[in-house]
Amino acid sequence: MTHNNQSYMDAALEEFRQKLTSEWKRTNYKDQIFYLPKAIKAWMAAGDRQNAALLLEAVYKDRGFRRDITVAQLFKEQTRCIIVFAILVSLNYGHLISVFHQHNITDYRVDHDIDIQNSNLSRALRNERVDPIKVLTEFEDRKWSFTPVNLTYLMHPSLSGSKWILPFKEFILIGEGGTAKVYQVLVEGCLLPRDFRELVREASNKVADLAGFYEFAIKEYDHNHAEHFKREREAFMAIRGQEGMVQCLGDFEHHQQAAQGPQTTYNILLEFGQFHLGEFFAEPQTYPPVLQQEILLFWKKFFKVADAISSIHELTHTTEGGSTRRYNGWHADIKPENIMRVYGEFKLSDFGFAKFANYSNRPLSYIDGGTATYGAPEMDTERRMRGTKTALTQAIDVWSFACVLSVTATWAILGVQGVLQYEQVRESAIRDLPGDRRPSSSAAFHNGTKVLPEVLEWHQLLRTCRRESDPITDKILDLIDDRMLLADPDERIPIKELCSKRDALVEEAERALKRPEVQVSQPILEKLLQFDREPPTTSSKEDEGSTMYPARNARGKESQGKSRLPKENSVPQAKPGKVVYRAEALSTALEGVKDIQRQTRATDPGTTAETNNEFTSFLTWSPVDVTPSGRGQQATDPMQTKLPGEPHPAEGNPRREPGLTAQEFPNPPTNEARDGRTRVVTASPETFTSPRLSSIVSGSAVGYPDPIAGEISASDSQRVGPYTVQRTLMHLQTGRSLSTAPEVVLSPSPTRAPLVMSSPTSSAPRFNTEGTRPCPLYSPYGHYQTKAESFAMFKERKELEGRVRKSWSFRKQERDKDLKKIIEDRDIVFVVDRSSTMGQCWPWVTFWVETLAMKLARLDDDGLDLVFTGSGNLDHMGCKHAKEFKTRMDKAQRELDPMPTDMAGCLSRIFSTYRQNRKYARRALTLIVVTDGSWSVPANRQRGNKVEDNIVDFVNELQRTSQDVHDKVKYRRWFSIQFVSFATDPVAHANLKHLDSVMWKERGIPDVIDTKPWDHSIVNNLILGSLHEFADDSDEEPSTAVTGSTSAWRHP
Incomplete structure (x- = not known):
């Protein structure tokens, strides 16, 4: 053996030991030491497994290099021993790896107890001149540090023994109820699989010193409440993937032996909510909305909870086999503490009392538990009638949600002090009732049989106090009084109808936004926005990513449904803070x-x-x-x-x-x-x-x-x-x-030239040319299910969701049979214009892109690509998960570019990537460009010419490179661009149509470009327009909704 080989082996062994004491070493919340198994495996496999080979040689060098195991055997899939080898090297027993391997102690079985009395194993270890009991005892003690609990999506392990190491950096109690405790935990990102990180990317901590960590919640049940755990786990599995609900990410059981006997805890890993609703109201630096758009945004986001309740009431579950089953559900415990603020969204949580039953036209169920304060009168009656159980309708959830809406409206109008006073009003009203008529809770919204008159009177007070700029809260109060807080459960509005009423109220409020009440200049708006974006004097939990603040340990046990809001004398003085949704508005x-x-x-x-x-x-x-x-x-x-009210003189304009x-x-x-x-x-x-x-x-x-x-x-x-x-x-x-x-304008300059809007087309665009149709004011996500006939894309989305299995991934979706015939061995790249001019239609752009991605599922074998104009930092290649598109689009919305779109630069970046990647360039390529056409205009150039030059140069380059490719470009449209127009400016849309209909003829290239408006009536043609002559020629005249009254389509 040469001196160099000896040096390499020694260096490898030293590097392993050094990394083990520094780079790979971690401690958890109990100060237990553990190591990063993924990092160890990666190091061993580096350099074509060279590190493992050198390490193996190093541990055998003092034994004449006699070994009965090879590197290939260390890495063999069925009997892999990489972690076992690392444990033994850390104990200076590396040369015993062959003995452990021969006795089937592998990475897959390392967490199993080793039988120290095993005669064959002991005999083999004695042959190596070591003490078997000493070696195996040390191995048993050390192995737990190398095998921390593996956190995966939908994990369901059963952990036996007290030596398991939970790899949580922090594990802090933040809530304790009658059946469970809730902890906030931090997990380092390198401990989570990549697909798990993608699913929970919003959980990534934003605080500098905790960057790379992810926040979760763990709900822990003790052995006395195992049935509650099973019920909630089943409920979470039933609502998995449903929007507006806190998601279960996995669960585990931990069985330990304590001094007082066996102890078992049942744990559910959940999305982490920075606040529950009561805490959100009490947060001293979060203020109610004031401007019209703020108020409307708040209610639109909060009312998503109603959609979640509706999903529970009529739950559709698709099994792994593809069959669909329908269920009726009851949440049975809707209250502020069970509505979480999860990264800017309100989500329904805590399904411990939820019930599900087979679908029925009149669902009834016996309900155990719930919270008396927000419970319906019939639930309270059931409790006071001892020994008598009555089946309950889903209307109990409508009552509870009405109570939550009532408190929320109070906060929106009067702030946290109003919420406190409202609770005192109800308590006072109940104290005045005769003792035998009082409800179970001292702060209930009813008197045992019907709504308290004081609640209705309070609502009238809110109507009197609401801001002139508030276009919706008074109507919500009307809905609560007239349709929700009713004594007879059968008279309460069904939750599905409530969602429809909500949509109507929102649309009416959006129409009211055309009548703002105040006069505000642009500088004032900018100052307000600047102030709102500045960090508060004392950062709130939500702004700071809800990291581990000592204040979070101070939460006590939840009272029987009463708010955990601070008492009046404990509310701190007002400090600079944030108005909810002000920045967005x-x-x-x-x-x-x-x-x-x-x-x-x-x-x-x-x-x-x-x-x-x-x-x-x-x-x-x-x-x-x-x-x-x-x-x-x-x-x-x-x-x-x-000034308002001043008379206008007769002269003037x-x-x-x-x-x-x-x-x-x-x-x-x-x-x-x-x-x-x-x-x-x-x-x-x-x-x-x-x-x-x-x-x-x-x-x-x-x-x-x-x-x-x-x-x-x-x-x-x-x-x-x-x-x-x-x-x-x-x-x-x-x-x-x-x-x-x-x-x-009176007295114009006689020398000023008339204002003329030019177009690259031979004639000026029509006033209502196809594609100038603006997006409706409402969000498509709240309407496509009920208004599928309004837009072709709505109908398509509804049909897609009916066929698609409930899955996070594209991969389990069926291929579109019509598209499959035309799209083969082709890369699809979505190019999204993220200029701020797209901001108002962004929900529609997101919906459009997400729906088209669902249609293209599995047609692009290496995943779909999503590219944004601008720097490219938001691009995402090879998207294989259904949620990735919407997540990326939502992130891009928060980072819209205030500068005009550099579409020429974006295309240059894509073309350059295509040229450089030979493997990529052998595949056909289609760009689906989603834009409003408001692009930057180079000096002394007509708008769009630079874009034309880039396209023409690229197509000509393909023609010169290969005659075969030239034929493909000409006849099969090997490369194509589909522009999807969200343009409301007729000139911008005319420029896009010019690229489609005129430019290719003028510049002498094949017809590989198509432009269609976003609301085109044939959804497939929005994909195939640039690929197939029939789809390219199917441009349609404007619909009657466009050429006629615009109100016909804006509020379908």
């Missing part, structure tokens, strides 16, 4: 301002960004601001504003609409146009609406349709010419453009 509003500014700069070259930012205001309509339809005064000072207020600000003061004006106004939908249908107006300016309202008088659209500029209607809370229409 203000970001949306500000994007609306920026959209207008971009449009203004695009149509008026003389307008600069500096001037547009000088003063931009959202001036809004309110009932108290309505003025008679007189003439408005034309402002000469850009900072002048009219003769074109002001009734009920409108406006603020003018000038264009740059050039010699050519000192008096040019751009106006930003808002209007009541009752007093200002857009044309039903229009074409390009005569003259030089273009008017845009109002996507929300109905009609405008003819006089408002007929005078258009060189004396005209654009008027853009906006509203404060959404920042959404209501409409633009021509506006006459």
